[in-house]
Amino acid sequence: MLKVEALYTEYPNEKGEVVRAAQNVSFDVPEGKLFTLLGPSGCGKTTTLRSIAGLERPRSGLISVDGVAVYSSTKNVFIAPNKRNFGMVFQSYAIWPHMNVFKNAAFPLEVGSKKFSKKQIEDKVMRVLTAVGLDHVADREATKMSGGQQQRLALARALVMEPKLLLLDEPLSNLDAKLRERMRFELKRMQRELGLTTVYVTHDQSEALALSHEIAVMSAGQVVQIGSPRDIYERPRNKFVADFVGLTNFLDATIDGKAGEASFHVKSSIGALSVTSFNDFATGDNVLVSVRPEDIELTEQRPEGVNVIEGVVDFKVFLGEYLDYQVKVGDHQVLARVHPSFNVPVGGKVFMRMNPEKCITIQDNTQYQKAA
Ligand SMILES: Nc1ncnc2c1ncn2[C@@H]1O[C@H](COP(=O)(O)OP(=O)(O)O)[C@@H](O)[C@H]1O
Ligand SMILES: [Mg+2]
Numbered sequence: 001m002l003k004v005e006a007l008y009t010e011y012p013n014e015k016g017e018v019v020r021a022a023q024n025v026s027f028d029v030p031e032g033k034l035f036t037l038l039g040p041s042g043c044g045k046t047t048t049l050r051s052i053a054g055l056e057r058p059r060s061g062l063i064s065v066d067g068v069a070v071y072s073s074t075k076n077v078f079i080a081p082n083k084r085n086f087g088m089v090f091q092s093y094a095i096w097p098h099m100n101v102f103k104n105a106a107f108p109l110e111v112g113s114k115k116f117s118k119k120q121i122e123d124k125v126m127r128v129l130t131a132v133g134l135d136h137v138a139d140r141e142a143t144k145m146s147g148g149q150q151q152r153l154a155l156a157r158a159l160v161m162e163p164k165l166l167l168l169d170e171p172l173s174n175l176d177a178k179l180r181e182r183m184r185f186e187l188k189r190m191q192r193e194l195g196l197t198t199v200y201v202t203h204d205q206s207e208a209l210a211l212s213h214e215i216a217v218m219s220a221g222q223v224v225q226i227g228s229p230r231d232i233y234e235r236p237r238n239k240f241v242a243d244f245v246g247l248t249n250f251l252d253a254t255i256d257g258k259a260g261e262a263s264f265h266v267k268s269s270i271g272a273l274s275v276t277s278f279n280d281f282a283t284g285d286n287v288l289v290s291v292r293p294e295d296i297e298l299t300e301q302r303p304e305g306v307n308v309i310e311g312v313v314d315f316k317v318f319l320g321e322y323l324d325y326q327v328k329v330g331d332h333q334v335l336a337r338v339h340p341s342f343n344v345p346v347g348g349k350v351f352m353r354m355n356p357e358k359c360i361t362i363q364d365n366t367q368y369q370k371a372a
Contacts, residue, residue, distance in 0.1 A: 001197050002029040002052070002165055007061035009044075009051045021047035022058070023221035029165075029214075032195040034188075038208040039218035040244065045201040048218075049169050052199060053088055054081035065164060082113075087163030089154045091170040095142045102138040105129055105156045112161065128156040131190060148179045152186070159196075166191075166198040172207065184210050205245045209233060217241050235278060238362055242290040249296075249334050251289040253361070255281045263356060270329040271309050273354070277361035287361045293337035295358035298325060299351045300344060307354040309334075313346050327352060 009022040022044045029035040037045040050056040051071070052063055060073035070079040096104050106125045109116050116124070129135040132152040137145065142153060151171060158166060172180045172187070188211050191198055202208055208215050209229040216226045217240070225232060225241045236242035239250065253268035253275070264281060266273050268289055275289050302308060311327035311334065318340065325336045327350060336352060344350050 001031040001066060002035075002199065003062070003064045003067075004028075004048070004052065005062040005064075007048065007051060007058055007063065009047050009056050009058040009061075011047075020221050022051065025061075025216075025218075025221075025223055027216050027223065027226055029197055029199060031197055033213040034191050034196075034198040034200055034211055036200045036202060036208045036212040036215045037218055038202060038205060038215050038245070041203055043218040044221040045203075045218060046169055049167050049199060049201050052165075053086055053167055054079060054084050084165075085161065085163055086165045086167055087158035087161060088167045089158045089169070089171045091173050095150050095153055097141075097143045099142055100138070101129065101134055101140050101142055101145070101153055104142050104153055105134075105160055108157060108161050124160055124162075125156075128159045131159065131194060132156045133186075146179075147175050148183055151175060151183060155187075155190070159194075164197065166196045167201075168198060169201045170203070171200075173202075173204070180207075187211065209245070217244065219244075234358075234360075236290060236360065236362065237278065239288055239290075242360070242362060246292060247335065247337075248290045248292050251291065251332075251334075253287050253289045255283050255285045255287060257283055264361060266361070269332050270311075270334060273309075273359055274306050274356040275359040275361045276357050279361070279363060281361070287363065290360045290362060291334075291354050291358060293324065293335040294322075295355060296334065296336035296338075297353040298327075298336050298338050298342055298344070299353065300349075302351050303353050305353060307356055307359065309352045309354075311350055311352060313344050313348050313350055315346055325350070 005026050007022050007025040011019040011021055013019050025048050037048055039045055047056060051058045058071060062069060063071040069075060069077045070084050071077060102125055105128055106121050109121050109124060126135060129138055132155055134152055172183050175183060184207060200211060212229055214228055215232050216223045217232060219240050225237045232245055242248050251268040251270060253266040256265040256267050259265050259274055263274060263276050266275050281287060309329055311329040314326040314328040317324040322337050323340045327334045327336055
Protein backbone atom coordinates (compact mmCIF):
# COMPACT_ATOMS: atom_id res chain seq x y z
CA MET A 1 0.00 0.00 0.00
CA LEU A 2 2.75 2.44 1.04
CA LYS A 3 6.00 2.09 -0.88
CA VAL A 4 9.21 3.90 0.02
CA GLU A 5 12.04 3.35 -2.41
CA ALA A 6 15.67 4.48 -2.28
CA LEU A 7 14.80 7.53 -0.20
CA TYR A 8 17.56 10.03 0.54
CA THR A 9 16.79 13.03 2.75
CA GLU A 10 19.60 15.32 3.82
CA TYR A 11 19.98 18.56 5.74
CA PRO A 12 22.61 21.25 5.66
CA ASN A 13 23.97 21.94 9.17
CA GLU A 14 25.25 25.24 10.60
CA LYS A 15 28.72 24.57 9.21
CA GLY A 16 27.32 24.08 5.72
CA GLU A 17 28.06 20.34 5.77
CA VAL A 18 25.53 17.74 4.68
CA VAL A 19 23.79 15.69 7.40
CA ARG A 20 22.87 12.38 5.79
CA ALA A 21 19.64 11.75 7.68
CA ALA A 22 18.00 9.07 5.50
CA GLN A 23 20.19 7.02 3.21
CA ASN A 24 18.72 4.66 0.65
CA VAL A 25 15.70 3.84 2.82
CA SER A 26 13.33 1.34 1.21
CA PHE A 27 10.34 -0.56 2.58
CA ASP A 28 6.76 -1.57 1.82
CA VAL A 29 3.81 -1.41 4.17
CA PRO A 30 0.88 -3.65 3.21
CA GLU A 31 -2.71 -2.46 3.68
CA GLY A 32 -3.89 -2.62 7.28
CA LYS A 33 -0.47 -3.39 8.77
CA LEU A 34 1.58 -1.61 11.40
CA PHE A 35 5.16 -1.05 10.28
CA THR A 36 7.74 0.28 12.70
CA LEU A 37 10.94 2.24 12.17
CA LEU A 38 13.12 1.32 15.15
CA GLY A 39 16.53 2.70 15.97
CA PRO A 40 18.57 4.88 18.32
CA SER A 41 18.14 8.62 18.54
CA GLY A 42 19.44 10.43 15.46
CA CYS A 43 19.30 7.43 13.10
CA GLY A 44 16.80 9.13 10.76
CA LYS A 45 13.39 7.81 11.84
CA THR A 46 11.65 11.17 12.15
CA THR A 47 13.23 12.38 8.92
CA THR A 48 11.85 9.33 7.10
CA LEU A 49 8.39 9.83 8.60
CA ARG A 50 8.36 13.55 7.80
CA SER A 51 9.43 12.76 4.26
CA ILE A 52 6.44 10.43 3.92
CA ALA A 53 4.19 13.15 5.35
CA GLY A 54 5.59 15.71 2.90
CA LEU A 55 7.01 17.89 5.69
CA GLU A 56 10.53 17.35 4.34
CA ARG A 57 11.54 17.38 0.71
CA PRO A 58 13.85 14.43 0.05
CA ARG A 59 16.87 14.69 -2.23
CA SER A 60 15.79 11.64 -4.20
CA GLY A 61 13.66 8.52 -4.13
CA LEU A 62 10.06 7.47 -4.50
CA ILE A 63 7.12 7.49 -2.07
CA SER A 64 3.85 6.08 -3.35
CA VAL A 65 0.47 5.09 -1.96
CA ASP A 66 -1.54 2.46 -3.82
CA GLY A 67 0.77 2.89 -6.77
CA VAL A 68 0.32 6.68 -6.99
CA ALA A 69 3.43 8.73 -6.28
CA VAL A 70 3.19 11.45 -3.63
CA TYR A 71 6.90 12.05 -4.15
CA SER A 72 9.12 11.02 -7.02
CA SER A 73 12.46 12.56 -7.85
CA THR A 74 12.55 11.05 -11.33
CA LYS A 75 9.01 12.17 -12.25
CA ASN A 76 9.39 15.46 -10.39
CA VAL A 77 6.32 14.85 -8.23
CA PHE A 78 5.83 16.48 -4.83
CA ILE A 79 2.30 16.46 -3.41
CA ALA A 80 1.76 19.06 -0.65
CA PRO A 81 1.37 17.56 2.85
CA ASN A 82 -2.25 18.69 3.29
CA LYS A 83 -3.17 17.02 -0.03
CA ARG A 84 -1.76 13.62 0.98
CA ASN A 85 -4.57 12.81 3.42
CA PHE A 86 -2.33 11.19 6.03
CA GLY A 87 -3.08 11.35 9.75
CA MET A 88 -0.22 12.23 12.07
CA VAL A 89 0.51 12.13 15.78
CA PHE A 90 3.80 13.40 17.12
CA GLN A 91 5.55 13.01 20.42
CA SER A 92 4.42 16.47 21.50
CA TYR A 93 0.80 16.23 20.41
CA ALA A 94 -0.87 19.60 20.86
CA ILE A 95 -4.30 19.49 22.44
CA TRP A 96 -6.17 22.79 22.15
CA PRO A 97 -6.60 23.78 25.81
CA HIS A 98 -9.51 26.17 25.27
CA MET A 99 -11.65 23.55 23.52
CA ASN A 100 -13.49 20.55 24.85
CA VAL A 101 -12.83 17.01 23.67
CA PHE A 102 -15.45 17.11 20.93
CA LYS A 103 -14.18 20.44 19.52
CA ASN A 104 -10.59 19.19 19.55
CA ALA A 105 -11.50 16.14 17.51
CA ALA A 106 -13.72 18.17 15.17
CA PHE A 107 -11.03 20.77 14.50
CA PRO A 108 -9.50 19.20 11.35
CA LEU A 109 -12.98 18.90 9.79
CA GLU A 110 -13.75 22.56 10.46
CA VAL A 111 -10.54 24.01 9.08
CA GLY A 112 -10.17 21.59 6.15
CA SER A 113 -10.86 22.55 2.56
CA LYS A 114 -13.80 20.13 2.39
CA LYS A 115 -17.00 21.47 3.94
CA PHE A 116 -19.09 19.23 6.16
CA SER A 117 -22.58 19.75 7.60
CA LYS A 118 -23.08 19.93 11.36
CA LYS A 119 -24.63 16.47 11.30
CA GLN A 120 -21.74 15.01 9.32
CA ILE A 121 -19.23 16.49 11.76
CA GLU A 122 -21.21 15.16 14.72
CA ASP A 123 -21.29 11.66 13.19
CA LYS A 124 -17.64 11.56 12.25
CA VAL A 125 -16.39 12.94 15.56
CA MET A 126 -18.52 10.63 17.69
CA ARG A 127 -17.37 7.66 15.63
CA VAL A 128 -13.66 8.37 16.27
CA LEU A 129 -14.26 9.29 19.91
CA THR A 130 -16.03 5.96 20.36
CA ALA A 131 -13.13 4.17 18.67
CA VAL A 132 -10.64 5.65 21.14
CA GLY A 133 -12.99 5.27 24.11
CA LEU A 134 -13.62 8.97 24.74
CA ASP A 135 -17.25 9.27 23.63
CA HIS A 136 -18.42 9.52 27.24
CA VAL A 137 -16.20 12.56 27.91
CA ALA A 138 -16.93 14.47 24.69
CA ASP A 139 -18.02 17.57 26.65
CA ARG A 140 -15.07 17.61 29.01
CA GLU A 141 -12.42 20.29 28.81
CA ALA A 142 -9.40 18.81 27.09
CA THR A 143 -7.00 19.99 29.79
CA LYS A 144 -9.00 18.15 32.48
CA MET A 145 -8.03 14.82 31.00
CA SER A 146 -5.23 12.44 31.96
CA GLY A 147 -2.10 12.01 29.82
CA GLY A 148 -3.45 8.78 28.37
CA GLN A 149 -6.77 10.36 27.46
CA GLN A 150 -5.04 13.33 25.82
CA GLN A 151 -2.95 10.91 23.84
CA ARG A 152 -6.08 9.11 22.66
CA LEU A 153 -7.63 12.45 21.78
CA ALA A 154 -4.61 13.28 19.62
CA LEU A 155 -5.14 9.95 17.89
CA ALA A 156 -8.86 10.66 17.41
CA ARG A 157 -8.01 14.00 15.83
CA ALA A 158 -5.61 12.27 13.45
CA LEU A 159 -8.27 9.70 12.54
CA VAL A 160 -11.23 12.01 12.02
CA MET A 161 -10.30 12.79 8.41
CA GLU A 162 -10.29 9.02 7.73
CA PRO A 163 -6.69 9.06 6.57
CA LYS A 164 -5.36 6.46 4.17
CA LEU A 165 -2.23 6.23 6.25
CA LEU A 166 -1.47 6.91 9.89
CA LEU A 167 1.99 8.25 10.84
CA LEU A 168 2.95 8.04 14.51
CA ASP A 169 6.21 9.48 15.82
CA GLU A 170 6.98 8.24 19.36
CA PRO A 171 3.38 8.95 20.38
CA LEU A 172 3.73 7.24 23.77
CA SER A 173 7.06 8.63 24.91
CA ASN A 174 5.56 11.43 27.00
CA LEU A 175 3.59 8.99 29.15
CA ASP A 176 4.81 7.33 32.33
CA ALA A 177 5.91 3.68 32.15
CA LYS A 178 2.67 2.07 33.37
CA LEU A 179 0.41 4.14 31.17
CA ARG A 180 2.71 3.67 28.22
CA GLU A 181 2.33 -0.08 28.47
CA ARG A 182 -1.44 0.15 28.71
CA MET A 183 -1.66 2.53 25.76
CA ARG A 184 0.52 0.15 23.80
CA PHE A 185 -2.20 -2.49 24.02
CA GLU A 186 -4.94 0.04 23.31
CA LEU A 187 -3.13 1.28 20.25
CA LYS A 188 -2.56 -2.23 19.00
CA ARG A 189 -6.20 -3.17 19.50
CA MET A 190 -7.40 -0.04 17.72
CA GLN A 191 -4.97 -0.40 14.84
CA ARG A 192 -6.02 -4.02 14.30
CA GLU A 193 -9.76 -3.38 14.70
CA LEU A 194 -9.85 -0.39 12.38
CA GLY A 195 -7.34 -1.91 9.95
CA LEU A 196 -5.28 1.28 9.92
CA THR A 197 -2.21 1.19 7.71
CA THR A 198 0.34 2.69 10.07
CA VAL A 199 3.98 3.73 10.12
CA TYR A 200 5.16 3.87 13.72
CA VAL A 201 8.42 5.43 14.88
CA THR A 202 10.10 4.50 18.16
CA HIS A 203 13.50 4.03 19.79
CA ASP A 204 11.93 1.62 22.29
CA GLN A 205 12.55 -1.96 21.24
CA SER A 206 9.91 -3.53 23.48
CA GLU A 207 7.31 -1.15 22.09
CA ALA A 208 8.33 -2.13 18.56
CA LEU A 209 8.23 -5.85 19.34
CA ALA A 210 4.83 -5.57 21.01
CA LEU A 211 3.07 -3.47 18.37
CA SER A 212 4.43 -4.29 14.95
CA HIS A 213 3.61 -6.62 12.12
CA GLU A 214 7.01 -5.72 10.71
CA ILE A 215 10.01 -3.74 11.92
CA ALA A 216 12.76 -1.93 10.03
CA VAL A 217 15.79 -1.47 12.27
CA MET A 218 17.68 1.68 11.34
CA SER A 219 21.23 2.78 12.05
CA ALA A 220 22.96 5.93 10.82
CA GLY A 221 20.29 6.71 8.24
CA GLN A 222 20.12 3.20 6.82
CA VAL A 223 17.74 0.30 7.18
CA VAL A 224 19.87 -2.57 8.45
CA GLN A 225 17.21 -5.29 8.74
CA ILE A 226 13.51 -5.69 8.02
CA GLY A 227 11.50 -8.51 9.53
CA SER A 228 8.72 -9.62 11.84
CA PRO A 229 9.33 -8.95 15.55
CA ARG A 230 10.25 -12.60 16.03
CA ASP A 231 12.63 -12.51 13.06
CA ILE A 232 14.40 -9.44 14.31
CA TYR A 233 14.72 -10.81 17.82
CA GLU A 234 15.59 -14.43 17.04
CA ARG A 235 17.46 -14.01 13.77
CA PRO A 236 19.41 -10.76 13.90
CA ARG A 237 21.53 -10.44 10.76
CA ASN A 238 24.27 -8.34 12.27
CA LYS A 239 25.78 -7.17 15.51
CA PHE A 240 23.94 -3.89 15.58
CA VAL A 241 20.49 -5.51 15.44
CA ALA A 242 21.39 -8.23 17.96
CA ASP A 243 22.70 -5.59 20.34
CA PHE A 244 20.01 -2.97 19.90
CA VAL A 245 17.01 -5.29 20.11
CA GLY A 246 17.15 -7.00 23.48
CA LEU A 247 20.05 -8.13 25.63
CA THR A 248 22.59 -10.57 24.29
CA ASN A 249 25.97 -12.18 24.87
CA PHE A 250 28.52 -11.87 22.08
CA LEU A 251 31.18 -14.57 21.89
CA ASP A 252 34.19 -14.31 19.59
CA ALA A 253 34.48 -17.49 17.58
CA THR A 254 36.17 -19.18 14.63
CA ILE A 255 34.39 -21.53 12.25
CA ASP A 256 35.59 -25.08 12.80
CA GLY A 257 33.52 -26.82 10.12
CA LYS A 258 30.02 -27.26 8.80
CA ALA A 259 27.61 -29.27 10.97
CA GLY A 260 24.49 -29.23 8.78
CA GLU A 261 22.31 -27.22 6.43
CA ALA A 262 22.48 -24.02 8.48
CA SER A 263 24.73 -25.03 11.32
CA PHE A 264 28.41 -24.96 12.12
CA HIS A 265 30.89 -26.07 14.74
CA VAL A 266 32.85 -23.17 16.16
CA LYS A 267 35.69 -22.63 18.58
CA SER A 268 34.43 -19.84 20.80
CA SER A 269 36.01 -17.83 23.57
CA ILE A 270 34.25 -20.05 26.13
CA GLY A 271 34.70 -23.41 24.37
CA ALA A 272 33.49 -25.50 21.44
CA LEU A 273 29.89 -24.86 20.38
CA SER A 274 27.37 -25.94 17.76
CA VAL A 275 25.69 -22.88 16.30
CA THR A 276 23.09 -21.78 13.77
CA SER A 277 23.83 -19.50 10.86
CA PHE A 278 21.85 -17.76 8.13
CA ASN A 279 25.01 -16.96 6.19
CA ASP A 280 27.57 -19.28 4.72
CA PHE A 281 31.03 -19.41 6.24
CA ALA A 282 34.30 -21.18 5.54
CA THR A 283 36.44 -22.97 8.10
CA GLY A 284 38.70 -20.43 9.77
CA ASP A 285 36.32 -17.45 9.35
CA ASN A 286 36.05 -15.19 12.37
CA VAL A 287 32.46 -14.75 13.49
CA LEU A 288 30.43 -13.56 16.44
CA VAL A 289 28.01 -15.83 18.22
CA SER A 290 25.01 -14.13 19.84
CA VAL A 291 23.19 -15.94 22.67
CA ARG A 292 20.33 -14.29 24.56
CA PRO A 293 20.57 -14.53 28.39
CA GLU A 294 17.16 -16.23 28.56
CA ASP A 295 18.36 -18.94 26.17
CA ILE A 296 21.03 -20.16 28.57
CA GLU A 297 19.93 -22.91 30.92
CA LEU A 298 21.76 -23.18 34.23
CA THR A 299 22.12 -26.41 36.21
CA GLU A 300 24.19 -27.54 39.17
CA GLN A 301 24.86 -31.01 37.73
CA ARG A 302 26.38 -31.50 34.30
CA PRO A 303 23.40 -31.94 31.93
CA GLU A 304 23.14 -34.23 28.90
CA GLY A 305 23.48 -32.85 25.41
CA VAL A 306 25.64 -30.48 23.38
CA ASN A 307 26.79 -26.94 24.10
CA VAL A 308 27.40 -27.48 27.79
CA ILE A 309 29.98 -25.11 29.28
CA GLU A 310 31.18 -25.13 32.87
CA GLY A 311 31.59 -21.84 34.73
CA VAL A 312 31.63 -20.15 38.10
CA VAL A 313 29.00 -17.72 39.40
CA ASP A 314 30.65 -14.28 39.52
CA PHE A 315 27.67 -12.33 40.80
CA LYS A 316 23.90 -12.33 40.55
CA VAL A 317 21.13 -9.77 40.50
CA PHE A 318 17.57 -10.43 41.68
CA LEU A 319 15.04 -8.73 39.37
CA GLY A 320 11.76 -10.09 40.70
CA GLU A 321 10.45 -12.29 37.90
CA TYR A 322 13.95 -13.54 37.06
CA LEU A 323 17.52 -13.75 38.30
CA ASP A 324 20.51 -12.59 36.30
CA TYR A 325 23.64 -14.70 36.77
CA GLN A 326 26.99 -13.43 35.59
CA VAL A 327 28.95 -16.60 34.93
CA LYS A 328 32.71 -16.61 34.57
CA VAL A 329 34.39 -18.93 32.09
CA GLY A 330 38.14 -18.29 32.17
CA ASP A 331 38.46 -14.55 31.51
CA HIS A 332 35.02 -14.32 29.91
CA GLN A 333 31.70 -13.34 31.38
CA VAL A 334 28.37 -14.71 30.22
CA LEU A 335 24.99 -13.40 31.33
CA ALA A 336 22.27 -15.98 31.99
CA ARG A 337 18.71 -15.06 32.94
CA VAL A 338 16.94 -17.79 34.87
CA HIS A 339 13.97 -18.49 37.12
CA PRO A 340 14.47 -16.93 40.57
CA SER A 341 14.15 -20.35 42.22
CA PHE A 342 17.56 -21.35 40.84
CA ASN A 343 19.95 -20.79 43.70
CA VAL A 344 23.71 -21.25 43.49
CA PRO A 345 25.90 -18.98 45.62
CA VAL A 346 28.54 -16.63 44.22
CA GLY A 347 31.70 -18.69 43.67
CA GLY A 348 29.66 -21.86 43.04
CA LYS A 349 30.07 -24.09 40.02
CA VAL A 350 27.33 -24.07 37.34
CA PHE A 351 26.78 -25.62 33.93
CA MET A 352 25.40 -23.56 31.08
CA ARG A 353 23.51 -25.32 28.31
CA MET A 354 22.72 -23.43 25.13
CA ASN A 355 20.37 -24.74 22.47
CA PRO A 356 22.36 -24.66 19.16
CA GLU A 357 19.31 -23.11 17.46
CA LYS A 358 19.58 -20.17 19.83
CA CYS A 359 23.29 -19.62 19.24
CA ILE A 360 23.16 -17.31 16.26
CA THR A 361 26.26 -16.71 14.17
CA ILE A 362 26.69 -13.30 12.68
CA GLN A 363 29.41 -11.79 10.61
CA ASP A 364 32.00 -10.06 12.71
CA ASN A 365 31.74 -6.73 11.00
CA THR A 366 30.44 -3.32 11.84
CA GLN A 367 29.65 -2.53 8.22
CA TYR A 368 25.89 -2.86 8.00
CA GLN A 369 24.45 -4.17 4.82
CA LYS A 370 22.52 -1.73 2.69
CA ALA A 371 18.77 -2.07 2.49
CA ALA A 372 17.73 -4.62 -0.14
N1 LIG B 1 15.96 20.17 10.45
C1 LIG B 1 17.16 19.61 10.55
N2 LIG B 1 18.29 20.28 10.23
C2 LIG B 1 19.52 19.72 10.30
N3 LIG B 1 19.72 18.46 10.71
C3 LIG B 1 18.65 17.74 11.08
C4 LIG B 1 17.32 18.27 11.02
N4 LIG B 1 16.46 17.31 11.44
C5 LIG B 1 17.21 16.24 11.75
N5 LIG B 1 18.52 16.48 11.54
C6 LIG B 1 19.63 15.51 11.72
O1 LIG B 1 19.35 14.38 10.94
C7 LIG B 1 19.71 13.19 11.65
C8 LIG B 1 18.49 12.30 11.82
O2 LIG B 1 17.56 12.94 12.67
P1 LIG B 1 16.12 12.36 13.00
O3 LIG B 1 15.47 11.92 11.73
O4 LIG B 1 15.40 13.35 13.82
O5 LIG B 1 16.48 11.07 13.87
P2 LIG B 1 15.58 10.20 14.88
O6 LIG B 1 14.14 10.57 14.70
O7 LIG B 1 15.87 8.78 14.50
O8 LIG B 1 16.07 10.51 16.26
C9 LIG B 1 20.32 13.65 12.96
O9 LIG B 1 21.71 13.69 12.79
C10 LIG B 1 19.74 15.03 13.16
O10 LIG B 1 20.61 15.84 13.92
MG1 LIG C 1 12.76 11.33 16.12
